[in-house]
Amino acid sequence: MTQFKKALFVVGPTASGKSAFAHTLVERQRELGCAFELVNIDAFQFYRGVSIGTAKPSPEELQKYKYHGVDILDVTETIDAARYAEFVWTTCQEVNARGAVPICVGGSGLYLRAALHGLDALPPRNDSLREMFRASAVAWGWPELHRWLSALAPIRAAELHPNDKTRIERALEIAFQLPEGVTLDSILSKSARLSEQTSVGDAFLIHVDCSDEVLKERIYKRLHNMFEQGWVAEVESLQARFGQSFTSTQSFRAIGYPAIWSWLQEFGNCSEASGSNFKVTKKAEVDLLKVIATQTWQYVRRQRTWNAKEQKDWLVDSTYWNGTTLQFIDKFVDFLSK
RNA sequence: GGCGCUUUAGCUCAGUCGGUAGAGCAGUAGACUGAAAAUCUACGUGUCCCCAGUUCGAUUCUGGGAGGCGCCA
Numbered sequence: 001m002t003q004f005k006k007a008l009f010v011v012g013p014t015a016s017g018k019s020a021f022a023h024t025l026v027e028r029q030r031e032l033g034c035a036f037e038l039v040n041i042d043a044f045q046f047y048r049g050v051s052i053g054t055a056k057p058s059p060e061e062l063q064k065y066k067y068h069g070v071d072i073l074d075v076t077e078t079i080d081a082a083r084y085a086e087f088v089w090t091t092c093q094e095v096n097a098r099g100a101v102p103i104c105v106g107g108s109g110l111y112l113r114a115a116l117h118g119l120d121a122l123p124p125r126n127d128s129l130r131e132m133f134r135a136s137a138v139a140w141g142w143p144e145l146h147r148w149l150s151a152l153a154p155i156r157a158a159e160l161h162p163n164d165k166t167r168i169e170r171a172l173e174i175a176f177q178l179p180e181g182v183t184l185d186s187i188l189s190k191s192a193r194l195s196e197q198t199s200v201g202d203a204f205l206i207h208v209d210c211s212d213e214v215l216k217e218r219i220y221k222r223l224h225n226m227f228e229q230g231w232v233a234e235v236e237s238l239q240a241r242f243g244q245s246f247t248s249t250q251s252f253r254a255i256g257y258p259a260i261w262s263w264l265q266e267f268g269n270c271s272e273a274s275g276s277n278f279k280v281t282k283k284a285e286v287d288l289l290k291v292i293a294t295q296t297w298q299y300v301r302r303q304r305t306w307n308a309k310e311q312k313d314w315l316v317d318s319t320y321w322n323g324t325t326l327q328f329i330d331k332f333v334d335f336l337s338k
Numbered sequence: 339g340g341c342g343c344u345u346u347a348g349c350u351c352a353g354u355c356g357g358u359a360g361a362g363c364a365g366u367a368g369a370c371u372g373a374a375a376a377u378c379u380a381c382g383u384g385u386c387c388c389c390a391g392u393u394c395g396a397u398u399c400u401g402g403g404a405g406g407c408g409c410c411a
Binding site: 044160163170256298302 | 366367371
């Protein structure tokens with residue numbers, strides 16, 4: 001199975017310099033003798049309206065670097081790992097057909113694995129089933145649903161903790177939709193773990209990371225900058241447009257949005273606390289930034305845990321990198337000239 | 339100055355009717371097959387503010403001291 005001929009994947013924790021790295025590659029494409037186009041593989045930059053907090057490239061950058069996959073969905077829409085992987089593959093094929101090499105930038109663990117290794121053919125998401133499971137969980141608790149799963153798919157159930165609601169729900173959703181005589185265990189037993197499967201195309205993985213100290217500093221500065229750019233005002237406008245229903249959208253799960261939302265509930269009434277006046281000077285504002293910085297760092301830890309298991313063709317330490325100069329490695333040049 | 343409350347983990351605080359203590363958050367590590375920036379798991383020795391007294395034994399009771407908060411002056 002080949003979903004793309006040749007693609008670069010730039011992965012690494014938030015604020016490590018992935019985008020700057022990818023942009024530099026595009027700047028120097030002539031020297032490398034090939035054309036590049038960028039494919040967003042970030043789980044939240046798909047959505048129009050959540051822009052500042054998701055660190056989207058600017059409109060000029062979107063055009064200059066030929067980005068695909070940014071602002072393709074409304075904030076009220078939802079994409080899932082399977083549809084996401086399809087999108088990446090289709091886009092890569094189109095880019096390949098133009099004789100260019102796609103650079104997929106971003107990478108949230110599951111989404112990267114889905115794009116890189118492909119998910120098994122399993123029944124899709126089913127919201128009415130999910131509602132039913134959730135209602136049952138309210139009545140009986142997730143450990144009880146875990147017991148139901150043990151009856152339907154004992155091997156899968158044994159892999160899951162009784163409190164792991166997200167995965168128990170998904171496993172039950174699959175089991176309920178499979179045709180008679182087919183079990184989730186029988187499907188999963190045929191394939192290796194996702195991280196151990198080979199890539200579904202010719203992929204070159206570049207990991208960008210830097211020292212903890214520098215990364216923490218960059219995160220803090222970047223968040224500060226997001227506030228200066230009007231992040232709080234952005235959330236206020238989402239509040240005005242969608243009201244409470246925004247809190248149940250997929251895009252609301254992006255780091256920072258729930259925190260700013262509750263901050264607005266608490267302080268938003270004071271006229272001077274409105275989004276456009278947000279300056280990160282008062283204690284409440286500094287506290288908000290700190291909470292989001294903490295959540296971002298926790299995310300960095302999880303990203304590194306994911307990335308540790310993926311192939312590494314090129315490790316880039318961005319600790320002292322200024323975002324422009326780059327020394328190409330032979331392996332990389334060989335991959336491009338193949 | 340007087341009165342009251344308070345001092346326990348990095349932070350916010352429980353608690354021990356006297357036998358040296360535990361939650362949440364933070365931190366560290368791990369997992370991850372259609373919510374994934376989500377979700378889940380594991381990991382807890384700290385002069386229990388200081389000094390003295392009572393006691394076999396005090397973080398706990400008594401007295402004094404110091405810091406913090408509040409009210410009255």
